[in-house]
Amino acid sequence: MRVLLAEDDHVLSGKLADVLRSEKFAVDLAVNGEDAAHLGDTESYDAAVLDLGLPGIDGLRVLEEWRAAGRGFPVLILTARDTWTDKVAGFKAGADDYLTKPFIAHEVVLRLRALIRRSAGHATTVVRCGPLTHDTQSGSFALDNEPLKLTAFEWRILSALILRKGVVVPRASLFEHVYEYHNDVESNSVEVIIGRLRRKIGASMIETVRGHGYRLVATTQ
Template sequence: MRVLLVEDDPVLAREIAHALRAENFAVDHASNGEDGLHMGETEAFDAAVLDLGLPKIGGVEVLRGWRAAGRGLPVLILTARDGWSEKVQAFKAGADDYLVKPFRVEELVMRLRALVRRSRGHADARISCGPLSFDAQVGTFERDGLPLRLTALEWRILSCLMLRKEIVVPRADLIERVYEGDADVDSNSLEVIIARLRRKIGRDMIETSRGLGYRLTASGGAA
């Protein structure tokens, strides 16, 4: 899962980014509204954390710009403004959730996970695909009831496939949502991670659709 963080406070931004990466999220950071608007319009993200009091362009204007451009990513407003009028304005602009500073990073993580899960059409926090299960609220995977140990990149790829199980996910889409924007991505790195995942969950559970991408399927669960 890849998150866009638009926050002008450098200390808070580092704290949030560190906490999200510790929970396996890929994080791209914009320190002002102008950069945040551009990144949200031109790159693929699973969700955004957006401050309201930003330099250059305010958070509400950024959000309006994303929605006007047809960007439907879930947006969590993170701000010190706790007045009712500010909340109304943010939700009218297209916000999906609103968290007031100060806050606990654990709550931020849980809210983001819920937003991403619901945006993919999953009402239940536990998602299953054959012998594989994913607790999307806690962020843990199990196969046949036993916990899976995954690297951050393996977790991001498998969560992306799980949230769109039985659907072919384009290779480019996986890369966009797994790697941060400044990452130096080797042409074969995705295939290497897919191969590692197949060894952990069952080779036939991840199908390759040549020229398109990959599909997580329950039909290969017995392999």
Template sequence: MKILLVEDDRLLAQEIANALRAENFAVDIAMNGEDGQHLGDTEPYDVAILDLGLPKIPGAQVLRAWRKNGRQLPVLILTARDGWTDKVDGFKAGADDYLTKPFRIEELVMRLRALVRRASGHAAPRLVCGPLSFEAQTGVFELDGLPLKLTALEWRVLECLIMRKDAVVERSVLTDKVYEGDAGTDSNSLEVIVARLRRKLGKAMIETERGRGYKLTAGPP
């Protein structure tokens, strides 16, 4: 999962980003509304965390611009304000959920997972593909009922694939959503990560669509 975090409080932004990366998410940070709006318009994200009180361009204005430009990614707004009217403005601008500061990181993670799950068309928190299951609320994969040990990059690839199971996920989409500037290194190449996953899941579960990308399937009957 690739997340855009638009937050002008540098310490809070780093705290949130570190916590999300510990959950295997890829995170880009923008420190003002102008940079956040640009990233949201030009980069592929699964979800955005957007503070309302931003310098340069207010958060609600950023969100209205995204929606006007056809960007439909789920957006969770953050606000330190107590007034209900601020939250209403956020929802009118196109927000999908909100949190009022201060908040617990654990709640933020659960809300983000729920937003992405619904946006992917999965209402249930547990996704199943043959012997593989994924608890979307906790981020835990199991294979044949046993926890599956994965590296951070393996987890990101597999999470992207299971969210779109039985559909081809293009290589460019996987690369954009999985890596944080290290996609060019040999040890972290997409082919290497997929090969590792095949050794753990069985070769038949991840199909290669030549010239396109990869598809997660239930494997042989």
């Protein structure tokens, strides 16, 4: 899962980015409204955390521009603006959630996981695909009720696949949702990670749809 964090407080954004990465999220940082608007409009994100008080372009305007351009990823506003009027303005601009400062970093993690789950169409916190389960609240995976140990890259790809279980996920989409903006990676890296996942959950659970991408299916036969 890949998240855009738009926050001009370098200390706060650094600490929150560290927490998100420790929970296996890929995180891109923007410190002003122009960068946030550009990244949100040109990159692929599962969600965004947006401060309203960004320098340059105000966060509210950034959000309005994203929505006007058809960018549908869920947005969590994270701001010191705590009046009812501010909250109404945020939701009218297209926010999906609103959290005021000060905050607990792991609450941001929980809210992001819930937003990403719901945006993928899942009402319950546990998503199942055959013997594989994903607890979207804790971020954990289990196979036949046994916990799975996954690297951050494996977790991001498997999360993307299970939230879209039964649907072909394009290779390019997996690539975009695994790596951060400035990562320098090999072109075959997604295939390498898919190979590792097949060894962990069963080769037949991840189907290759030639010319299109990969699909998670509920079988280990």
